[in-house]
Amino acid sequence: MSNTxxxxxxxxxxxxxxxxxxxxxxxxAELGAASLTFPREIFWLNGAPGAGKGTHTGxxxxxxxLKTQAIVMSDLxxxxxxxxxxxxxxxxxxxxxxxxxxxxxxxxxxxDGVVVDGFPRTAGQVACLKLLAKKLGELAATNPAKxxxxxxxxxxxxxxxxxxxNRQLKRGREMKEAGLPVxxxxxxxxxxxxxxxxxATTTLExxxxxxxxxxxxxxxxxxxxxxxxxxxxxxxxALKR
Numbered sequence: 001m002s003n004t005x006x007x008x009x010x011x012x013x014x015x016x017x018x019x020x021x022x023x024x025x026x027x028x029a030e031l032g033a034a035s036l037t038f039p040r041e042i043f044w045l046n047g048a049p050g051a052g053k054g055t056h057t058g059x060x061x062x063x064x065x066l067k068t069q070a071i072v073m074s075d076l077x078x079x080x081x082x083x084x085x086x087x088x089x090x091x092x093x094x095x096x097x098x099x100x101x102x103x104x105x106x107x108x109x110x111x112d113g114v115v116v117d118g119f120p121r122t123a124g125q126v127a128c129l130k131l132l133a134k135k136l137g138e139l140a141a142t143n144p145a146k147x148x149x150x151x152x153x154x155x156x157x158x159x160x161x162x163x164x165x166n167r168q169l170k171r172g173r174e175m176k177e178a179g180l181p182v183x184x185x186x187x188x189x190x191x192x193x194x195x196x197x198x199x200a201t202t203t204l205e206x207x208x209x210x211x212x213x214x215x216x217x218x219x220x221x222x223x224x225x226x227x228x229x230x231x232x233x234x235x236x237x238a239l240k241r
Contacts, residue, residue, distance in 0.1 A: 009126040009209045011134065016127035023099045023128070024135065031106060038105050038136055040148045041113035043239070044120065044129070044214075045070070046207055047157030048199045049185075049192075050167030052221045052228060053117050059229045060155065063236045066113050073118035076100050087183055088191070091202065094124035102132070115155075121199075126206040130213060153215040153239055154207065159222055161196050168192045215239065 010016065027036055043064060047053050057070045077083075077100070082092050091097075101119055104110075120126045132150070139147035159167070172186030185191045210216060219235045221228045 009123045009130075009206045011127050011130035013127060016124065016131060019095060019098070019124060020128045020131040020135075023095065023102060026099060027102055027106070031103070034146075036106055036139075037111070037147060038102075038132075038150075039110045039112065039114050041151045041153075042105070043113075043115045043153050043155055045115050045117045045155045045157070046119070046121070046203065047221065048159055048161075048164040048204075049195050050164040050171070051157035051159045052167075052225075053157060055225060056157065056221070056228055056232060057115060057117055059232050060236065061115055063233055064113070064115070064239060066115065068109055068112075068114055070115040070117045071101070071104055071110070073097065073101065073116070073121075076104060087185065091121055091198065094122055094128070097121070098125060098128050120207065121203045123202075123206040126210060129210070133214075153217065154210050155236070156207065156216070156218045157221040157228075158218050161193075161200070163222055164196045164199075165189070165192050168195065 024036075043060070043066075045053055045057065045060065054072075057072075061068075061070065077092050077097065082096075085092055097119070101116065105114070105116075120129050129152070133152060136147065136150040140149040168186050169189060169192055172182050172192075175182045176187065185195045208216075215238075217235050217239065219228070219231050221231070223231070
């Protein structure tokens with residue numbers, strides 16, 4: 001599995017274009033060009049570890065009026081090799097992640113709209129997200145009866161570093177007490193902090209570059225679960241279907 005990550009979020013970067021074209025060509029070869037229809041709306045949900053994405057996804061789906069469950073990136077990336085990489089707090093390479101996600105997004109059940117939990121996470125993924133919007137716009141312009149113009153929004157659940165670390169460790173303790181499998185990044189304070197730092201240095205800045213490209217909604221998640229749910233309802237009102 002080659003590492004194709006790179007720093008630039010610019011969709012005009014030759015590396016980004018080459019990566020996107022390779023992934024798109026593979027999908028066309030596997031599924032056929034006519035089958036590459038994507039959802040009408042995609043809400044890209046992100047946040048630091050412990051920000052509450054899993055806890056609050058149901059509320060987000062309800063507020064947005066969607067009918068399908070979220071696509072959770074961590075659930076797509078479950079091979080032993082990928083699990084070993086994630087156990088260190090690091091990220092899977094862009095080509096693998098993007099290819100698996102794009103293939104999943106073409107499934108008919110997501111046609112009317114979906115939340116994607118945990119993407120984009122790197123500059124390369126951000127650049128390919130921009131290229132996906134461009135590609136879908138071109139397809140919709142040439143065949144509006146079959147393809148939808150892209151309607152994307154970025155949703156960011158916000159917590160501080162200390163809160164992120166504390167929540168990860170709390171989750172690890174609770175799972176251990178319940179006799180459930182626990183990953184090292186939820187019980188080792190150093191690895192827990194590394195996981196937050198990977199998010200801060202690799203994910204947060206590229207994501208923020210999308211603020212002028214797509215609707216970008218930051219939702220405070222520092223409070224209690226009811227408080228965060230209320231923040232979600234307040235902040236996502238403008239995006240309701």
